[in-house]
Amino acid sequence: MTEKAYPTPKAQGRSKWLRSLRNDSSLFLLALPGVIALILFAYLPMSGLILVFKNYNFNGGIFGSPWAGFDNFDFFFSSIDSAIRATRNTVMLNVLYMLTGTFFSVALAIALNELRSKGYIKITQSVMFFPYFISWIVIGAILFSLLDFEKGIVNRMLEGIGMQPVDWYAHPWLFVVVLVLANIWKSAGHGAIIYYAVLQGVDTSYYEAARIDGASRWQLITKITLPMLIPSIILLTLLSIGGMLKGDLSMIMGVTFLNPLLLPTTDIIDVFVYRTAIRSGEFGFASAITLYQSVFGLLLVLIANKLAGWYDRDSKLF
Amino acid sequence: MVRRNTFGALLALVFTLTLVLSACSSKSNEGGAAESSSPAAASSGAASTAASSSDANDASKADFSEPVKLKLLFYTGQSKRMAELASNELKDLVKKEINAEIEYVYLPWSEYGGGKTDLMLSSGEEFAAYTDINYLSKSVSKGLYADLTPYVDTYAPDLKSNVAAASFDAFKQNGKQYAIPVGNRASSAAFYSVMVRQDLLEEVGMTTIGSLADLEQYYDKVHAKYPDMIGFASTDATYMLMYEYTDQNLNWINNFIAVNEAAQDDKLISWYETPEFKKYAGLMNGWYKKGIIPKYAVTNQPQLMSDWNAGKAMFFPGTATRPIEGIAGITKAVPTAKLQNYFLSKNDRPKISRGTYNTAYFVSANAKHPERYVAFFNLLQKNQELYDLFTYGIKDKDYTIDENGRVTKLTSDLFLDDWMMMNDKFMRFEKSVPDDFIEQYKHWDDDAILSKTAGFNFDNTAVKNEESKLNGVFTEFIAPIASGFVDYDTYFPKALDKLKAAGLDKYIAEYQKQFSAWYANKPKS
Amino acid sequence: MAIRENRTLLIFFYVFIGVFAAICLIPFILAVSGSLSSEAKIAANGYSFLPQGLTLDTYKFMFGSKSDEIIRGYLNSASITVLGTVSAVLVTSAYAYVITAKGFRFRGAFAFFAYFTMLFSGGTLPWYILTTKYYHLNDTLAGLFVPYLLNVFLMYLQANYFKSIPHEVVESAQIDGAGHYLIFFRIMLPLGRVGLVTISLFYALQFWNDFFLPLMLVTDEKLFTIQYMMYYMMANIQFLASGNASRISGALIAPPLETAKLAMTCLTVLPIAILYPFLQRYFVRGIVVGSVKG
Secondary structure (H helix, E strand, C coil): CCCCCCCCCCCCCCCHHHCCHHHHHHHHHHHHHHHHHHHHHHHHHHHHHHHHHECCCCCCHHHHCCECCCHHHHHHHHCHHHHHHHHHHHHHHHHHHHHHHHHHHHHHHHHHHHCCCHHHHHHHHHHHHHHHHCCHHHHHHHHHHHHCCCCCHHHHHHHHCCCCCCCHHHCHHHHHHHHHHHHHHHHHHHHHHHHHHHHHCCCHHHHHHHHHCCCCHHHHHHHHHHHHHHHHHHHHHHHHHCCCCCCCHHHHHHHHCCCHHHHHHHCCHHHHHHHHHHCCCCHHHHHHHHHHHHHHHHHHHHHHHHHHHHHCHHHCCC | CHHHHHHHHHHHHHHHHHHHHHHHHHHHHHHHHHHCHHHHHHHCHHHHHHHHHHHHHHCCCCCCCCCEEEEEEEECCCCHHHHHHHHCHHHHHHHHHHCEEEEEEEECHHHCCCHHHHHHHHCCCCCEEEECHHHHHHHHHCCCECCCHHHHHHHCHHHHHHCCHHHHHHCEECCEECCEEECECCCCCCCCEEEEEHHHHHHCCCCCCCCHHHHHHHHHHHHHHCCCCEEECCCCCCCCCHHHHCCCCEEECCCCEEEECCCCCCCCEEHHHCHHHHHHHHHHHHHHHHCCCCHHHHCCHHHHHHHHHCCCEEEEEECCCHHHHHHHHHHCCCCCCCEEEECCCCCCCCEEECCCCCEEEEEECCCCCHHHHHHHHHHHCCCHHHHHHHHHCCECCCEEECCCCCEEECCCCCCCCHHHHCECCCCCCECCCCHHHHHHHHCCCCCEEECCCCCCCCCHHHHHHHHHHHHHHHHHHHHHHHCCCCCHHHHHHHHHHHHHHCCHHHHHHHHHHHHHHHHHHCCCC | CHHHHHHHHHHHHHHHHHHHHHHHHHHHHHHHHHHCCCHHHHHHHCCCCCCCCCCCHHHHHHHHHHHHHHHHHHHHHHHHHHHHHHHHHHHHHHHHHHHHCCCCCCHHHHHHHHHHHHHCCCCHHHHHHHHHHHCCCCCCCHHHCHHHCCCHHHHHHHHHHHHCCCHHHHHHHHHCCCCHHHHHHHHHHHHCHHHHHHHHHHHHHHHHHCCHHHHHHCCCHHHCCHHHHHHHHHHHHHHHHCCCCHHHHCCCCCCCCHHHHHHHHHHHHHHHHHHHHHHHHHHHHHHHHHHHHC
8 A cells, every 4th residue: 555655666685784874863863752751750760779678768868778688578588478379369360361351352353343333333432441441449339339248239130030149259269250350341442442443554455355255254354353463462462461460459459448358369469568568667578579570570571572572573572 | 692692782781771870860869968958967866956955045935037938738638718718817827926838738648647748758848747656656767757846845835735745745756756736635435435326226215325235235126127227337346345345444556466554564465365355256256247247348348437427327436526527427318317425334444545646747857947837736726716717717707606605617618627626625516516415525534544555656677577467467367357257266276377477476575575665664653 | 155144243243342332331320320319319229320319419519619620620631631642642653663663773772671661660759759859840730741751551552553564665765865754754653643543542541541640749739630639539538438547536537428429430531431432533534544645
């Protein structure tokens, strides 16, 4: 589709390595605003990581406070059982969110792409996005009105069809299902918009050609639409892998109110930090654990990036 | 090979860059610290004592010659009328009285005792805000609060005479005044009473409650009439039921440690290991099984509070002032609601006062004019006229007072919250408050004793680790037992193992050591 | 055969999308109906699909006492969203172009430089000290969007769109003597329009929804955004309902009303719900025009 404006070059040999310095310098300039933003709001504040090894006090400030060595990690290692459980829960929930979220986002995007009625697409697409705006506190209240043991709508329906009511808030493993569903509900629409936009950019001539060859609708989806989405799926997955050890405290707080009976599966790292270190006011402990999350995330993403590179060089993040 | 090299180089580049950057920022930070270090130094440690003694020598009279700007931090939000008042009448008044201009800053409650308040303190901003004992001891050990000792006598003479000395003591650490109590109200036996819906009690033909048996009878009767109502709208009855499960007079320093106020010794009690805790957990478990505590309480504690406010609950832990604080919320849903405090089987055990349940203000360590903040706090409780202005607004515009001294508010806008300001000497009751309540309130503190722990503050440096771990064990293993959600006999042995593994013994030993040392040196009254 | 298969599949897609959309809509119906109910009824019966005791009291109350603030909140949110989105999209797409520029030796380095910030952060304290004491962004309008000018996630998303543009296009332009500026502004931006539309949408939402920057940097009520007002209220509800307030003075402070909470939810989401279909049409048209032109 671009051939008209920019005819294919006849000679392709003299390309990359002849790039002039002037060209590269203009690239640096284009990146400059972004680089400044990153330095000001991300890299300079990173000097605060030093606090992990310090005993922060006001008079000393960030650099003058006494060194604490690895004291701040003591807490983490001395409560290693809980730390391992928290890590397991975080990874487990995030993997489940990622798998189910991606599946539903992609499925919704493909389905939207197949629909013909413009008005229907427009309305449903807007509506799907709604949950993204609702705070977890409100979602928690709504979930409660659905799942409450005595008055919840779900249990009343179960009783209606002659089944035993379920105490959802007392079964940690059952509640994982609730969390996964809540996450799909809140974020699948958001993901679908990204994938749908990717599909909007796909050249329609691919479909026409395939249709002339007699491909069925299902074949169009599996042979064209899905492959078109793969690079984006890989990208989004790669981007989320780094955050695998980070959890959503506001979600767990809003939906479970830190219900002790559910902690065996909902005690993610951020919750663990909140109910131990932060409640005691020990921010040194908290930042030590944040550092652990980041380093572990970096390792994960380096590995994943390598894997993506083997699959397809262009899919690499860096 | 080539690619691996570039990648290594890249990592190196990034890390060098970060180091360089942090070096730069370190310089700039130090520059900044130097700029603002003079007031910080002045207010910290020895320097401040020197400064203060010279102050005291110079004049026992307050010095308001220099005009200053102060920043007051409040939580919740600012009402329209308060904003108007702050930029008109209050502005003139404060200017005239203490030659200061006040900036009233409002933050959401989530930032109280942490969050942005912590950031503002740690980054050395100048302001004052209210605090509690826990937040105070945390912040003082980090050097975040200004020592206000030198200014109290000179700049807050009225406040000092209008607020109980015990309240001042409660906010001291190592003999220094780190926060100024504002307000003076009956505060003994907080949470030791049961606040009952008196209208319901009378509706089912009862008049009063004097024991656990009465309370349960009240529940049964109301439950028979209104099966949808819940009984207890909270998950903690440790204080309230104390009179039923022990003959001692217990008081709690924190979740883990109790003292017996009836005994004249310095012994700390490891609360969860006592037979009393077992008895208490059994009572709560009974309540939970019976439905007095609703099943949903395990997960949805905020709902308890909403149910209480919606008039759908029967009783709640009480304090001297809660019946008037809480009534406004309920009468929106149930106009006929009445609240009344009762003690269960208290007999002649004296009420315990900690002196801490009055609001206190700290001033940030960096403040250039801590004395002027103190002078401002003085205004809040100086006399009836100013108290009325800060609490109720302008007479005949925002409120009226009838011949009995009862107040009627003409606006729903709040000024400074009255729970914060409440002072027995100045407070006014609304027309709806029954006379017998006022009578009870006036004599509330009559039989109160000051806790032997009042004024003691724990330095947790040696057991930070244990404290954090114990908090974790508490939320997961102890809280469900203490609230009766699970059965003591089945779950406690494991919970105790967890507590021991988290270092409970070491924690209590450290606490005992510090407390004994403090107790031995305490001036006997 | 082929046609029948198509039809069942198509019906399935319609139903699938419809059901999902309906599930997403339910909470809104609950919120809207709740905000139109009377407080006493809500307190007694909980949420419901139809308003209980239909009344506009909640809105009257909110607009009666807070109308200026609400309107100012909307204006602030709108200006931050527009200013922020325009500048962020430019900064982001330029950066994205650089990390996709074929043959550029440091593109991996730039990509990593950005990615690294997704993993590591120095915490709020140094960030707060820098933004308030050194950049002086507190209580300024700029402070409400400048810190978010480069969202690394969206930058990667945009880079992904740039990657899908055939490299020959760029190469031929280079042979014609075009520099990077020309290529970026004249070729990549127009051709990457689908991506730009998507990331602008996300940036707009991010700026509209943000409450962290106002919370950290703003104490002047004149700069409150509508979302921050919402956060403010929710934070108060959570704090007061959790009973933490009794730590301070044993005080029993009544939290804001349930209906007010729901009305506030509606007020923050409503503009998006109303504008989204229009913006979307505009976006979709942009995409279509872009691809026809290309």
